[in-house]
Amino acid sequence: FRAGLRDTTIFRFLKVLTPVDTTTDSLIVTGIVTNVLSLADTARLKIKLINGPTITIISPLPGDSANPGQNLRIRLSANHISGIVRLGFRIMGDGSFPTPLSDSAVKTFNPAARPGTIDTTFLIPANAPARSTISIVPFAVSADGQRTESSALLVPIRSTTTAGPAPLVRQTVSARSETTDSVTISASGNGIAALGFELRDASGVLVKTDTVRFAAPLFGTKDTVLSFKLPPTQQGQRLTLTSFAIDQAGVTGFSVAAGVTTPQTVRSLAFQDFTLIVFGQTFPLPAGRRGTVADVTVDQPRGNVFVSNLNFNLLEVFQNSAKAFAPNGIAVGAQPWGMTVARTGAKDTLFVANSGGTNLSRVYIGPVGPMKEDLSKRILTRVSFLYRVSEVRDPATQRIRITVSAPITFSDRPQYVEESSAGRLYVSTRPTTAAPKGTIRYLEPSAAAPDFRFILDFAATGSDPNSFLIANVDSIGVRPVTGTNTVGNDTLIICDHPTGTTAPSMCASSPNGIAAAVAALRAAVPTTDLEVRVNADENTLGLTDTTFAASSGNGNVIGFGEGNRAPFARTFLLKDSIPAPAALKYQYASPAISIADLVNNASDRLFGIALDSTGQTLGVHGAETFFAEIAEPFTLRLQGKVGTFGTGAGIAFHPRANGRNTPQDKRLAFVSSGNGTIEAVDIAFFFNRATLSTKTNLYGPLRASLPFIGDDPSIVLKLFGLSNGGLVVINLTANDIRSGP
Numbered sequence: 001f002r003a004g005l006r007d008t009t010i011f012r013f014l015k016v017l018t019p020v021d022t023t024t025d026s027l028i029v030t031g032i033v034t035n036v037l038s039l040a041d042t043a044r045l046k047i048k049l050i051n052g053p054t055i056t057i058i059s060p061l062p063g064d065s066a067n068p069g070q071n072l073r074i075r076l077s078a079n080h081i082s083g084i085v086r087l088g089f090r091i092m093g094d095g096s097f098p099t100p101l102s103d104s105a106v107k108t109f110n111p112a113a114r115p116g117t118i119d120t121t122f123l124i125p126a127n128a129p130a131r132s133t134i135s136i137v138p139f140a141v142s143a144d145g146q147r148t149e150s151s152a153l154l155v156p157i158r159s160t161t162t163a164g165p166a167p168l169v170r171q172t173v174s175a176r177s178e179t180t181d182s183v184t185i186s187a188s189g190n191g192i193a194a195l196g197f198e199l200r201d202a203s204g205v206l207v208k209t210d211t212v213r214f215a216a217p218l219f220g221t222k223d224t225v226l227s228f229k230l231p232p233t234q235q236g237q238r239l240t241l242t243s244f245a246i247d248q249a250g251v252t253g254f255s256v257a258a259g260v261t262t263p264q265t266v267r268s269l270a271f272q273d274f275t276l277i278v279f280g281q282t283f284p285l286p287a288g289r290r291g292t293v294a295d296v297t298v299d300q301p302r303g304n305v306f307v308s309n310l311n312f313n314l315l316e317v318f319q320n321s322a323k324a325f326a327p328n329g330i331a332v333g334a335q336p337w338g339m340t341v342a343r344t345g346a347k348d349t350l351f352v353a354n355s356g357g358t359n360l361s362r363v364y365i366g367p368v369g370p371m372k373e374d375l376s377k378r379i380l381t382r383v384s385f386l387y388r389v390s391e392v393r394d395p396a397t398q399r400i401r402i403t404v405s406a407p408i409t410f411s412d413r414p415q416y417v418e419e420s421s422a423g424r425l426y427v428s429t430r431p432t433t434a435a436p437k438g439t440i441r442y443l444e445p446s447a448a449a450p451d452f453r454f455i456l457d458f459a460a461t462g463s464d465p466n467s468f469l470i471a472n473v474d475s476i477g478v479r480p481v482t483g484t485n486t487v488g489n490d491t492l493i494i495c496d497h498p499t500g501t502t503a504p505s506m507c508a509s510s511p512n513g514i515a516a517a518v519a520a521l522r523a524a525v526p527t528t529d530l531e532v533r534v535n536a537d538e539n540t541l542g543l544t545d546t547t548f549a550a551s552s553g554n555g556n557v558i559g560f561g562e563g564n565r566a567p568f569a570r571t572f573l574l575k576d577s578i579p580a581p582a583a584l585k586y587q588y589a590s591p592a593i594s595i596a597d598l599v600n601n602a603s604d605r606l607f608g609i610a611l612d613s614t615g616q617t618l619g620v621h622g623a624e625t626f627f628a629e630i631a632e633p634f635t636l637r638l639q640g641k642v643g644t645f646g647t648g649a650g651i652a653f654h655p656r657a658n659g660r661n662t663p664q665d666k667r668l669a670f671v672s673s674g675n676g677t678i679e680a681v682d683i684a685f686f687f688n689r690a691t692l693s694t695k696t697n698l699y700g701p702l703r704a705s706l707p708f709i710g711d712d713p714s715i716v717l718k719l720f721g722l723s724n725g726g727l728v729v730i731n732l733t734a735n736d737i738r739s740g741p
Contacts, residue, residue: 016543030216052142053142053146054078054079055077055078055087055138056078058077059073059074059221060153060188061186062170062261064678065126065155065158065220066188067124068125068127068128069123070217071122071124071217072123072155072221073121073222074120074136075117075118075120076138076140077116077117078140078148079115079119082144083140083142083704084109084112085110085112086109087106087117087140087141088105088118089117089137090103090139091122091129091134092135093125094133096132096136096334098126098129099125099134101134103122106118107639108531112142122160130158131159135152135154135155137153138153160523166189166251167190167245167246167251168187168189168253168261169186169187169243169253169254169256170184170187170255171186171255171271174275175276176696177275177276177695178232178695179231179277180227180280181228182223184223184242186223187221188220188221189245189247189251190247190248190249191218192214192220192247193662194211194224195212195243196209197210197242197243198243199241200240203238207237208227208229208230212226218248219248228277232731235736236276236277236736238274238275239274239275239277241274242270243255243270244269254266255271270527274361278693278694278695279678279692280729282725282728283324283726283727283729284323284726285325285726285727286316286327289312289314289316289329291310292309292310292311293310293316294310294338294699295416296701296721297341301340303320303710305320305727306315310335310336313333313356314331315350316328317329317371318727320711325727330363330371330372330373331372332363333360334356334357335355335356335357337355338352338428339352340417343419343420343421343423344419348364348366349363349377350365351419351445353471357431359380359414359522360381360417360425361378361379362377362378362709371640377444379445381412384450384452384471385408385409386470387470387471388405388408388478389404389476389514391513391514397487400513401480410429411429411431411437412429413432414439416547418551418558420555421555421556422577422578422586423444423445423446424443424586425442426574426576427441427444428441428547437543438543438643440455440458440572441453442586447500448501449500450500451500453585455533456469456531456533458572459536459540461537462535465534467535468533470518470532471494472499472530473495473496474495474496474505475494476493478492479491479493479509486549489511489513490511491509492511492522493507493517494511494518494521494530495507496528496529496530498526498528499529500527506524506525508523509522514532530586539589542694543562544562545563545592546563547562548560548607550609552613552615553612553613554613554614554615555577556577556614558573558586559629560572560609561608561609568605571620571636572590573630574588574590575587590635606622607647607650608621608649608650608651608701609651611653612657612659612662613658614659615630616658617639618630619652619669619683624643625641625681626638627641627686641686642671642687642688645677645679647674648698649697649698649700649702649721651669651672652669652670652703652704653668654668654670654717655705655706660683660684665740667682669681670692670704671702672702678691678692678694678698678721678730679691680737694723695725696725698728699722701722702719703721704717704719705719714733715732716732716733716734718731719732
């Protein structure tokens with residue numbers, strides 16, 4: 001910069017083409033200021049480099065041509081992080097045009113669009129000379145004022161005195177296609193009158209063909225999207241695709257590869273794409289509400305599938321009868337995650353874990369009236385406290401000294417939820433930045449004020465036999481002996497309220513040690529839900545990552561799995577089939593040694609867990625898929641593995657799977673793998689019985705259901721999964737799965 005410069009603007013910074021610079025994202029300007037005494041100072045300013053809009057010419061494509069007196073379709077798309085406010089183009093003829101050609105078109109966007117598109121037609125002058133050219137120069141302006149102008153696209157003008165060459169045809173198709181997917185066909189030529197495609201199987205047999213014809217006026221360039229509309233029997237087949245175009249003179253051209261500019265007139269030499277027809281159909285969430293989906297739950301009797309929309313605090317309802325999502329979702333609490341359909345009562349309630357708060361929604365999903373949350377019955381969880389209390393007895397004086405930790409807290413934000421056949425809700429909590437560990441809790445939803453209880457049975461043995469973990473109480477304190485008294489004991493004070501009520505807290509105390517104080521509280525508050533464990537490690541109760549949940553078909557067994565934990569995952573099981581007041585808590589929880597036994601024999605990460613219809617078998621999808629018997633004394637003992645893909649998502653049993661003695665057509669588990677497949681596994685003999693390709697990888701849970709009312713009679717099973725595109729619905733027939741022994 002020149003000396004004395006006070007203000008300037010940098011309009012453009014040019015980067016060299018070779019070598020390519022992929023790291024520079026800013027410009028550093030250094031200024032040196034010298035005063036009258038010749039003393040210098042230096043200032044540096046870092047300027048972030050901002051790219052302008054990116055522009056894509058959709059039509060015409062390089063190699064396309066135009067006809068005199070016919071319309072040329074021009075389609076552009078532009079995008080920028082700040083949005084697009086203007087998009088357009090200039091069109092000019094070369095010097096041979098009898099009448100100079102220079103025109104433009106522009107489209108404005110308010111608010112800014114991401115992306116912005118323009119789709120218009122331009123009439124080529126009838127006197128445009130043959131073999132002349134027109135140039136199209138696109139431009140776009142972003143919301144922050146950045147302007148981009150693309151290089152000119154040159155389009156040659158055809159001669160109108162001859163039929164001319166055959167149409168130039170291109171096609172675009174996904175390598176994996178669902179039966180309802182489409183092919184995009186584009187062609188340029190002497191007035192495109194028709195576009196079409198052919199699909200053939202591996203033997204060359206024609207599977208499907210379709211043609212669309214266009215009415216006058218005809219265009220020199222034309223594109224269309226044609227749906228395959230294939231029958232379900234084509235799922236799993238690899239098909240070849242060719243496309244064709246017919247011009248106004250009846251000349252046919254066939255598909256060519258990308259970059260080829262010479263038309264193809266021989267059908268047998270047409271360029272072929274291969275597409276695998278996958279299983280299932282993807283249904284996107286309603287427009288404007290395409291947020292992150294966290295969980296999927298099936299209500300088979302009423303023909304609905306619920307997905308939790310984290311970003312919009314909604315449940316989206318897929319209605320099987322309409323094969324579409326309902327236009328309006330169901331409003332619930334903040335960041336809904338896990339869901340479960342009630343097993344007790346009228347079974348017309350859906351429980352929803354609102355991970356953005358500390359509550360759960362009850363949503364009416366019955367057949368009468370609208371589906372909505374019953375706000376008056378939203379479950380507001382109470383804060384839960386856990387304490388470590390240590391007791392030391394002086395061997396000489398027999399004095400008891402007691403120490404109490406500060407309250408040990410974990411995240412209270414519900415993530416996954418399951419209901420047992422006894423009616424109790426079991427909830428995993430979501431780790432947060434402030435509370436980096438979650439836990440597994442349970443509550444009695446019928447209580448006026450449900451308590452969010454810890455499950456100490458899951459804790460591993462600690463290293464201090466003189467310590468106790470005390471959970472589910474309001475507070476704990478100690479009154480130490482003071483002064484020079486050498487015979488008195490510290491007094492332990494424990495306070496709690498009658499469980500499930502809003503009654504005030506009551507306290508009990510004892511100077512005779514921890515066990516005596518616990519007994520005193522239970523005498524003072526007979527319905528306390530206090531739990532105590534000797535020498536237990538509270539750190540093993542914490543869950544540091546997404547926790548998967550499952551329940552047996554009859555609700556007697558509940559399972560949780562901890563994902564992405566090094567060096568291996570953990571799985572937790574409970575049995576709970578006796579409701580209150582006969583039983584006030586679960587009847588069995590898998591001890592820590594059983595959890596360690598399973599993972600030591602599997603040594604896997606965890607992507608999903610599942611339980612069969614009666615809770616006899618646990619399936620876990622990790623680096624492989626393994627199965628464990630639950631019946632005591634074999635609780636969580638590894639029974640077999642299947643070498644499925646090393647990463648992936650959920651796992652689900654056939655709804656009527658019932659241990660290894662299940663009939664072979666129902667003795668199945670389905671595993672969502674990270675290679676774009678769902679693998680059907682035999683749960684007794686541990687081998688693959690089907691590989692079901694999907695369009696993209698699935699994430700999160702996988703659900704299996706019996707057919708819905710109104711389904712085609714050939715459907716024997718339905719699978720539901722989640723992809724970035726929405727809800728994936730897979731209808732299976734008996735022919736899709738190989739028979740087992």
